[in-house]
Amino acid sequence: MQTHEIRKRFLDHFVNAGHTEVPSASVILDDPNLLFVNAGMVQFVPYFLGARSAPWNRAVSIQKCIRTPDIDEVGITTRHNTFFQMAGNFSFGDYFKKGAIEFAWSLLTNPTDRGGYGFDPERLWATVYLDDDEAIGYWQEVAGLPLERIQRRGMADNYWSMGIPGPCGPSSEIYYDRGPEYGIEGGPEANEDRYIEIWNLVFMQNERGEGTSKEDFEILGPLPRKNIDTGMGIERVACLLQGVDNVYETDLLRPAIDLMAARAPRGYGQGNHADDVRYRIIADHSRTAAIIIGDGVSPGNEGRGYVLRRLLRRIIRAAKLLGIDDPFMADLMATVRDAMGPSYPELVSDYDRIARIAIAEEAAFNRTLASGSRLFDDAARATKASGASRLSGSDAFTLHDTYGFPLELTLEMAAEADLGVDEEGFRTLMAEQRQRAKADAAARKQAHTDLSAYRELVDAGPTEFTGFDELTTEATILGIFVDGKRVPVVSHTGRDGTQERVELILDRSPFYAESGGQIADEGDIRGTGSSETAKAAVTDVQKIAKTLWAHRINVESGEFVEGDTVVAAVDPRWRHGATQGHSGTHMVHAALRQVLGPNAVQAGSLNRPGYLRFDFNFQGALSDEQREQVEEVTNEAVQADFEVHTFHENLEKAKAMGAMAMFGESYPDEVRVVEIGGPFSLELCGGTHVGRSAQIGPVTILGESSVGSGVRRVEAYVGLDSFRHLAKERALMAGLASSLKVPSEEVPARVATLVERLRAAEKELDRLRLAGARAAAVNAAAGAEQVGKVRLVAQRMAGGISAGDLRSLVGDIRGKLGSEPAVVALIAEGDDDTVPYVVAVNPAAQDLGVRANDLVKVVGAAVNGRGGGKADLAQGSGQGAANIDAALAAVRAEIGRS
Template sequence: METAEIARRFLSFFEKNGHTVAPSANLVADDPTLLFVAAGMVPFKPYFLGQRTAPYDRAASVQKCIRTIDIEEVGKTSRHATFFQMLGNFSFGDYFKEKAIPLAWELLTSPVEEGGYGVDPERLWVTVYLDDDEAATVWRDKVGVPAERIQRFGAEENYWSMGVPGPCGPCSEIFYDRGPEYGAEGGPAADEDRYVEVWNLVFMQYERGEGGAKQDFPILGDLPRKNIDTGMGLERLATLLQGVDNIYETDTLGRILRDASERTGVAYGDDERSDVMLRVVADHVRSATMLVSDGVRPGNEKAGYVLRRILRRSIRNLRLLSGTDTPYMHGLTETAIEAMQGIYPELRTDADRIHEVIETEETNFSDTLRSGTALFSRAAERTRSSGADRISGADAFQLHDTYGFPIDLTLEMAAEQGMGVDEDTFRTLMAEQRETAKRDAKAKKLGNADVSVYGRLLESAGATDFLGYTDHGTESRVLGLVVGGESVGAASAGDRVELVLDRTPFYAESGGQLADKGSVSAPGRGTVDVEDVQKPVPGLFVHRGTVREGTVALDDRIEAVIDSDRRASVSRSHSATHLIHSALRNALGPSAGQAGSENQPGRLRFDFTASKPLGTSELAEIEDEVNTVLSGDIQVRDFTTSMDEALSMGALAMFGEKYGDRVRVVEMSDYSRELCGGTHVGATGQLGVVKLLGESSVGSGVRRVEAAVGIDAFRRLSRESLLVGQLSEQLKTPREELPERVDSLVTRLRTAEKEIEKLRADQVLQAAGELAANARRHGSALMAAHQAPDGTTADDLRRLAADVRQRLGDDGPVVVAVTAVPQDRPVVVVAVNKKAQDSGLKAGDLVGLAARALGGGGGGKPDMAQGGGTDASAVGSALEAVEQRVAQPS
């Protein structure tokens, strides 16, 4: 049973049993305490903690997960993986043990033809917590598991909590007996290699207090609503149902591993060291593909650093396996997409972007490896000559800081040479760098100010009183002035300054809304042009700008005035965002939740959760709905209430956002009601018109719409109308027929391009006969060398080389070398026959010589290989390098 079918059956089973199918959350966790989603229950955590009311009583999901805590073990064992998927069903106060246990058993043991997994019930064992007689009774009396196959474990194995005060409760686990060939009899208590955990059912029924993570904490009482949280590893279940020994032999990871083996020419199963590297490649390529699909890009911090780390481990392992610097990631990424698209069809939609991100990193790291490896070799030689056995922390830091070497790569390279690394010094230097970077980043945003300055101001002066919901200007007093990161008493014309006022009409950037601009004037003294407003510490508004004239000093009585036209334009965008959010939910359902936004003058972008792109007709309907609603001139009302009251009214809260006990609600009749701290119009009619500009993906499960609002939307429509008129006139086609006319022209153009491509390919292959006839003998080998016309593709070169090799026969050693410049970058292909290989002429070695002449690299299989470079003027030299090697005696 394929992995995709296993997942489909899981969701189908629970949907038939009254569960809402919840889409997988993004791999990057919304929870600020987590970097990645590392368990199936993470997206439901706010419901279990009572922070939010669940929109459904029961749910089921296939959740993508990333776990990096044991990344060093990936590949060394057959069970560790960076990316994995969790099947889970959840109940939020709806059902408990008496329902959860039979559901799990039914799905596992029901025949395949009835929608189950067909697992032999005689091979299943269960464990329960020491004193959980209730679960044991359900297993024995309701499900029918013999008492001898029910074992009891302590808190370490069978009790769950989040490690902090909150929900907790006992667990029950289902184990599969793999058979006597895998270990001793006696159930999980005897041998967990033979008895493999399949499913973990968590019964959240108590509230715990402060104490240890797994045990030694007090139970404060029963939860008001008992919850169910289960998890079953999809890869582990696939291993069992597909009858293989480990996850690397399943249909998904196994497909990538086999492709890596074929591409590098290294067989799997022959050598433990190469097996480890192939497993690392298979796991990391899949993980990288899924991370990029979810919007992560390689970087030096957080999720981006993890992605860069696993990509670079993959690339280096591929080079060690193949002995070449051939770029392999495009092909392996495509294999990963094909392997996973059955569960995540968005991978195919995002394929171009995924390839672009991964290939760019591969290209960049190729340069890094060349330069960094040379530096590492020098550092290793210095270490040996000094009699030490550890690379210095300073050298490791330089490798990271200058060449982008992750520390684990330096550790791997050092271990290969029997050496260690001074990690303590390295991490000290890294910590110092991060602290400097944090100060620099804060300085860029806050005008080089030390944030502690504002902490002291908040402590002494209190929070800023924000009047901007009702006032566009107000009298105020200067409580703080900062220039160049230091508190000062006064600032003069030309100074870049930051001001703290006792009250302000200026909106500070937050909630997706850009800050106000305007001026702060001390009558008769000076004026500051305010360009940005931030809240470096909660409650304190910092006005950043330049003193235009005169001076401004502490305790000055000033007039603070915002740019009212700009505020109105931004407010129109923010109100339009709320309307678009409601229209999207009406079109796609409640799952279309807000995932981010930006409201600027006359324009907005809104990110929302969705499993697939919006079609042109759907966008048109959403746009029509928004403009129909705004034309009704609905009053926009805001008020403050309790969080519970707001939620009971149906007000939408942004997931992951932190709210206090009192919240501000912005509503537009019953059409839109959201928790929001931003500024808005008084009535929807003030928006004028909203024009959607397009829709795109910003990660797996997250889409983005952009829109123009008000006069900006009108101008956009006016420009589009003019453009359509020009096209209509140029193509001599009525406006309403333009789509068909343009489609016809594009089709004809593509057909012509294909015909030209075919003619060019035929022309290249026509040279095969002449090229074979003009082959010359070099040493004992017959060799044909040829420079094809510029624009010839690499595929055509490979076909040409194979054709000429066949024409030259197998009477003796044959070598064919062809080159061309497809797109400003030269490519070389070398093909040899079996007798040439027997005489020591390998295609990969020969293409490496040619590629180095071109300023690049290459490699491949012994019979055919491809390389490339950057110097298009050196194609002649590349062919000569091959000829000289062929002419040498064997």
């Protein structure tokens, strides 16, 4: 049975049983604890917590999930996937244990001609939580499972929570017995390779508190309603129904393995475990990378971007180790598209962008590998020169951490150079890094924001936003919240005279709540009638559960009482500036696509009165000519005074019209479309805009920069802020023209001439300074002091001498000291109180046991510095010119002990 059919049968089974099909959420959700969605129930958490009422009693979904903590295990075991599809059915206060068991058992065991999967009931086992006799009773009653195929397990295995305060409850897992060829008998407790878990039924009934581990936390009490959350692993079921040994050989992953095996000198499944692992890494990671890129992530150096980059680089490294050197990423992404497209059509429609990003990372990492190879060559030469036979763990770790070299690649290269590798030292450093990463991750974890106080208002219906048509609205106060707790009244002093976070929830509001890159409106809320003395400044507006407007206020006078009628008024100057910024963002986006082509797709934005920031996917910096073109196209569109037209449309129709949408964003079935100038700009947008493009005013692009691999950022001023910026630039140019006594148009050429003259003068000064230093070096060699058996030159150098100059000078002095044991130590007074230093030791002094790399440590200890090098030459840098004499004295003392 093909995987797409397995998905379809799951959805059909539960839809026929009264469940509402809920589409998969993006793998990127606004959750402080998650880089990526890692479980099928994540998008339903507000319903399980009781913060919001679910719009349905029963739901079914197949959620895209990504888990990367065990990324290094991918391919080594045959069950790990970074991307997987979690099929789940959910009950929100409807059916509970018995219903969940009935639904799961019937789908698994019904014959294929009746819509089931046709599993042999005699090969299915169940596990339950230690004291869950109720679940055991249902397994016997519903499924007819004998007691010997039901096993009780502890909290670590059969009690579910998210690892942080939130919903929890006992679980029951379903296992399939693959047969004696896969291991010993005895059920899941005996062998989880033979007995493979395919479905987990969570009986979510409690709320947990803080804890220190998966098994150590307090149960705070029952949830408002008992819920069901189940998860069936699509990939594992496919593995069993397709009769293959592991998930990598199913119909969705095997095509990638076959593609790469056709290009590699060594095939898959030929008895080489290391090669098989590499093929599995490629198959797994390519699918995950395509999904992540499809949901709007680009490779970067932190967060989600870093995970994506790591996945792509592991693919490339694995291919290199298989002997594949030619570019392959385009074909690999096409293979993923073809395999996954029937279930995820966005991988087909967005293929060009996905492939372009992956191909660019492939090219960039190939350049990085070349740089890393040079570092390896240097480290190998230094290792051999020191007489060692193993590359240090530190060198191997640097190759891994800086250049992405896996240990196996370093081992292979070291073997080719007749060297070993200090694997234990490498693993120690890796373990320390992982420990730091885990500590950082734990520090970032937090409980979900408690929105239960707002639940009554959320359930009552959304705030009516009137701000598209008016800036002043009469409204009723539905709720008052102080520091997240509902109160009946709030006054300008607060309840105890201290500054508190005060929020007003209104039934109607003209204030735009922050979203879509547009920051919230500012303005005020005033009382009416008997409460007319009440006045508050609105400082921020945020959405609660995406439907309720929370107005954060500073109460300036009087008091506000729940149920009062108030007048909410947006500052018109603020709103006008905000609309200029938001409409200007659309104009810049359209201009970028016109100048750079359709691949310049939005990756994020921020707009506020007078300013906009726009991030977009593009490889390489914009040329001066392209930047000027973007600015000109934008301002031509402003001058054209296009009409700004907004309307609501079905999502699919809007996309068919060409309306641009943010990658990774989820949209309702009906969307708001903002059209500026007909085909010039057409985007899905819920923000506020000007009425005609000329109202934006001039747009001045301030700069363009990189914010990550393949992501560029444009910043610009609009309206009066743009005019003021240009006025300052004009005044600056006029001042320069006056000072230089040339017309304004000649200022750039004159400045360039002056800069060139300054550089020439600085070079001449450097030449004279170095010449003086060399002359001093001749005198220093002549005046070398005898310290024990060693001739020593230990000297403070004047300021302005660079580390490079110091290395040249110590070489000159050492050469003039002849073949007798000699040491040269020079310390310079650098800029900003920095202290560069270099130590050189000739061969005769080395024979006495004197080492330059030992002496720089002595210097470093005196000047709070760090350094290193080899026995003949070492250098470093520290702080504190006042300590130079003490450092030189320490060198003399150290040599005297030799």
